[in-house]
Amino acid sequence: MTYVVTESCIKCKYTDCVEVCPVDCFYEGENMLVIHPDECIDCGVCEPECPADAILADTDQGAEAWLELNRNFSANWPNIIQQGEAPADAADYDGVENKFDKYFSPKPK
Numbered sequence: 001m002t003y004v005v006t007e008s009c010i011k012c013k014y015t016d017c018v019e020v021c022p023v024d025c026f027y028e029g030e031n032m033l034v035i036h037p038d039e040c041i042d043c044g045v046c047e048p049e050c051p052a053d054a055i056l057a058d059t060d061q062g063a064e065a066w067l068e069l070n071r072n073f074s075a076n077w078p079n080i081i082q083q084g085e086a087p088a089d090a091a092d093y094d095g096v097e098n099k100f101d102k103y104f105s106p107k108p109k
Helices: 016-020 064-074 099-103
Strands: 003-005 026-028 033-035 055-057
Antiparallel strands (some): 003 055, 026 033
16 A cells, blocks of 8 residues: 545645655655655555645545556656745645646646
């Protein structure tokens, strides 16, 4: 099992999860983070740290689709190992529906 970042992260990109990850398995895109599923050790410490509730176990309902996205983009985006500032308008996008179709960017940070 691994954890995955879902569309709730898009345009919020809080990095509280990065700060607690013991294996530095987060990767940063222009407007979201992803977890490298082969590096994640399934400790689960990141999940409760996410203010946007964007992190799920890959066995949770709805997480399957995000596993492949996390795998693909973690191979191309830079590794992030320190907590940074959330975007100034992050709170405006927290809880917004269908963010992937509207806002997802495949670009790295």
